[in-house]
Amino acid sequence: MREPLPLLVVDKLSVHLPCGDRIVRAIDEVSFTLQRGQTLALVGESGSGKSMLCRAIMGLVPGRALLPAPGRIVFAGQDLGALKASERAGLCGRRIGMVLQDPLSALNPVMKIGRQIAEPMRHHLGMSRDQARERSFELLRAVGIAQAETRIDCYPHQLSGGMRQRVVIAIALACEPQLLIADEPTTALDVTVQADILDLLARLQQERNMAMILVSHNLGVVAGRAHETAVMYAGRIVEQAPTDELFARMRMRYTRALFDAIPRLDDPAQAMLTAIGGQSPDLAALPDGCSFAPRCARAEARCSDQAPTLVSDGHARHRYACWFPCAVGANT
Amino acid sequence: MNRSDMLLRIENLAVEFPAGNRGRVRAVAGVSFDLARGEALGLVGESGCGKSSLARAIMQLPRPTSGTVAFDGEDLTALDAENLRSLRPRFQMIFQNPAASLNPLRTIGRTIEAPLRTLGRHDAAERTRLAREMMAAVGLDPLQFYERRPSQLSGGQCQRVSIARALMTEPRLLVCDEPVSSLDVSIQAQIINLLREVQQARGLSLLFISHDLAIVRHLCDRVAVMYLGKLCEVAPVGALFSAPHHPYSRALLAAIPRPDPKHRPAASDLLPGEPFSPMDSIEGCSFRARCPRATEECAVQQPELREMGAGHLVACHHPS
Ligand SMILES: Nc1ncnc2c1ncn2[C@@H]1O[C@H](COP(=O)(O)OP(=O)(O)O)[C@@H](O)[C@H]1O
Numbered sequence: 001m002r003e004p005l006p007l008l009v010v011d012k013l014s015v016h017l018p019c020g021d022r023i024v025r026a027i028d029e030v031s032f033t034l035q036r037g038q039t040l041a042l043v044g045e046s047g048s049g050k051s052m053l054c055r056a057i058m059g060l061v062p063g064r065a066l067l068p069a070p071g072r073i074v075f076a077g078q079d080l081g082a083l084k085a086s087e088r089a090g091l092c093g094r095r096i097g098m099v100l101q102d103p104l105s106a107l108n109p110v111m112k113i114g115r116q117i118a119e120p121m122r123h124h125l126g127m128s129r130d131q132a133r134e135r136s137f138e139l140l141r142a143v144g145i146a147q148a149e150t151r152i153d154c155y156p157h158q159l160s161g162g163m164r165q166r167v168v169i170a171i172a173l174a175c176e177p178q179l180l181i182a183d184e185p186t187t188a189l190d191v192t193v194q195a196d197i198l199d200l201l202a203r204l205q206q207e208r209n210m211a212m213i214l215v216s217h218n219l220g221v222v223a224g225r226a227h228e229t230a231v232m233y234a235g236r237i238v239e240q241a242p243t244d245e246l247f248a249r250m251r252m253r254y255t256r257a258l259f260d261a262i263p264r265l266d267d268p269a270q271a272m273l274t275a276i277g278g279q280s281p282d283l284a285a286l287p288d289g290c291s292f293a294p295r296c297a298r299a300e301a302r303c304s305d306q307a308p309t310l311v312s313d314g315h316a317r318h319r320y321a322c323w324f325p326c327a328v329g330a331n332t
Numbered sequence: 333m334n335r336s337d338m339l340l341r342i343e344n345l346a347v348e349f350p351a352g353n354r355g356r357v358r359a360v361a362g363v364s365f366d367l368a369r370g371e372a373l374g375l376v377g378e379s380g381c382g383k384s385s386l387a388r389a390i391m392q393l394p395r396p397t398s399g400t401v402a403f404d405g406e407d408l409t410a411l412d413a414e415n416l417r418s419l420r421p422r423f424q425m426i427f428q429n430p431a432a433s434l435n436p437l438r439t440i441g442r443t444i445e446a447p448l449r450t451l452g453r454h455d456a457a458e459r460t461r462l463a464r465e466m467m468a469a470v471g472l473d474p475l476q477f478y479e480r481r482p483s484q485l486s487g488g489q490c491q492r493v494s495i496a497r498a499l500m501t502e503p504r505l506l507v508c509d510e511p512v513s514s515l516d517v518s519i520q521a522q523i524i525n526l527l528r529e530v531q532q533a534r535g536l537s538l539l540f541i542s543h544d545l546a547i548v549r550h551l552c553d554r555v556a557v558m559y560l561g562k563l564c565e566v567a568p569v570g571a572l573f574s575a576p577h578h579p580y581s582r583a584l585l586a587a588i589p590r591p592d593p594k595h596r597p598a599a600s601d602l603l604p605g606e607p608f609s610p611m612d613s614i615e616g617c618s619f620r621a622r623c624p625r626a627t628e629e630c631a632v633q634q635p636e637l638r639e640m641g642a643g644h645l646v647a648c649h650h651p652s
């Protein structure tokens with residue numbers, strides 16, 4: 001069976017940032033595709049390039065950033081690199097919604113939330129004030145805000161953190177985007193609110209048949225919430241698979257180490273945690289071989305000489321980059 | 333437990349801040365607990381519930397509005413500045429933001445020695461030797477790091493420096509305010525293991541603040557759950573995790589995301605109602621606006637902590 005044309009194709013995308021006489025390789029030859037109605041999770045520790053990748057898709061990389069050939073981003077059949085800046089901004093503003101980590105900084109503190117939701121609809125869809133306000137009510141209800149009629153005239157500081165994030169989600173949905181990018185949408189929220197927001201995102205994504213990129217530094221957040229998961233390390237995707245498959249058969253050593261470092265409720269209480277030694281590499285001076293090699297317990301000479309490329313695991317859609325992958329099913 | 337086994341006894345501690353015209357924020361609203369020698373107590377609760385205010389009140393930074401903090405039998409709230417200063421080396425604190433709590437201009441070595449210098453302990457050569465020894469003990473190679481400055485260190489390394497500095501005066505009590513919340517999982521595990529190691533090796537008492545229950549379970553003997561300035565449940569780790577009694581503790585536990593696709597945390601059963609703020613004067617239980625079990629009684633009668641099992645305290649009219 002042939003797969004339908006993906007909504008989003010990211011192909012050999014690199015984002016390099018000149019910093020003085022050094023070049024920070026924030027994203028290095030990242031490729032993936034995303035279908036409508038599917039969620040892709042991006043997981044990795046801070047600095048691994050998750051946000052930069054999202055910004056690159058939105059066309060919001062810093063001005064001095066270089067996007068070396070042959071990197072491409074194709075959205076709904078359209079090569080975004082071929083568009084003029086203004087065309088691209090219009091397209092992304094309408095068709096791609098974005099939810100960021102900190103709802104407070106995403107909202108304008110001195111503007112009522114109703115206006116903040118209406119603004120993009122007036123700007124991108126040319127709605128009248130009344131139309132936009134009517135739609136704002138609908139959106140507030142859709143994101144689970146009770147008493148939308150009174151809330152619409154609140155300022156952001158009058159709402160709880162979870163409520164603010166719902167408003168940000170409403171804004172992201174305003175123009176009925178085909179792709180929703182949620183960059184650590186619950187990292188700044190309390191754990192009791194987290195599941196509600198993640199459920200909300202999943203429901204909206206299903207109802208509207210949107211594609212979603214769900215970014216998290218927490219493997220626990222994406223388990224059961226994404227069709228596929230890509231693990232990033234030092235600007236590269238080092239493993240990617242359907243989420244259940246990934247958790248059942250981790251191959252790449254970093255994925256495994258990240259998984260093992262999580263404190264778990266089913267470990268014996270007060271057990272030592274399995275830490276990963278060292279720290280992630282300097283992106284301006286990446287090692288020649290596998291960028292995880294300096295921290296990897298399994299590394300051999302080959303790992304520091306030669307970078308492993310993503311290879312297929314033989315299972316559908318499971319790829320990993322590791323010279324000495326974990327044995328399948330070995331849960332140790 | 334014997335009275336003299338207790339290193340710290342907190343009684344009825346309250347912290348208030350003035351707010352707006354004649355309003356006040358009750359950040360800590362009457363908290364009591366004990367901490368035994370060599371014991372690790374976890375303090376959990378959502379952001380804004382008063383954890384940091386409680387920690388700082390114990391440190392007398394600033395002094396609490398009311399209540400007592402008995403450290404090794406000595407009420408810190410009653411001590412004058414000079415006596416307090418002479419006791420300070422014995423209780424130390426580590427903060428959440430590792431980089432911001434270090435002096436950016438000082439080398440790591442000088443930062444770690446500083447507490448000894450302030451106390452006038454030892455000569456310069458001996459201080460340096462002790463600092464290097466401590467650096468090695470917290471996993472920082474002195475040859476590599478002694479002369480570096482904080483900007484040349486990662487977040488995890490800065491937190492190691494904070495821990496080393498706190499340990500230089502051989503404290504009996506270490507108060508850790510979310511020491512790993514800003515660190516990556518892989519680094520977090522290193523720091524948790526380090527804290528456990530030094531706690532056990534030195535027989536330290538640890539008050540470990542976190543919003544992550546899974547971490548607390550790895551590190552602590554007992555857990556106190558805080559909601560809006562009050563403790564709602566205190567229990568040995570095993571009991572809290574296997575049989576939480578307070579509806580808020582249950583919600584916290586149920587919400588922990590797990591790295592297991594077969595287990596998806598349920599949406600919480602907490603009510604969506606507008607929760608109280610620490611500026612409200614609250615009658616009855618402060619959790620009732622969000623509590624799925626709340627009744628009339630909860631609106632009029634404030635639940636007190638009472639014992640429901642060995643060392644298991646719960647403040648709820650309808651515990652499960
Ligand atoms: N504006 C910028 N200028 C230079 N480097 C940047 C900038 N923004 C991010 N970086 C670098 O790019 C890398 C990736 O960052 P980011 O995408 O924010 O990571 P993540 O979201 O995974 O934590 C990091 O090394 C970061 O320091």
Ligand SMILES: Nc1ncnc2c1ncn2[C@@H]1O[C@H](COP(=O)(O)OP(=O)(O)O)[C@@H](O)[C@H]1O
Nearest residue numbers: 349357359378379380381382383384385386610
């Ligand atoms: N210096 C201060 N002045 C006024 N209000 C404060 C101050 N510090 C904390 N608060 C308030 O006290 C409450 C408890 O805060 P905090 O102790 O920092 O909670 P936590 O550490 O659990 O997040 C919050 O409502 C906070 O806004």
Ligand code: SF4
Nearest residue numbers: 253290293296303323
């Ligand atoms: S390639 Fe080598 S260094 Fe990299 S993860 Fe695999 S075993 Fe470790």
Ligand SMILES: [Mg+2]
Nearest residue numbers: 050051183184
């Ligand atoms: Mg980010």
Ligand SMILES: [Mg+2]
Nearest residue numbers: 383384385510
């Ligand atoms: Mg705090």
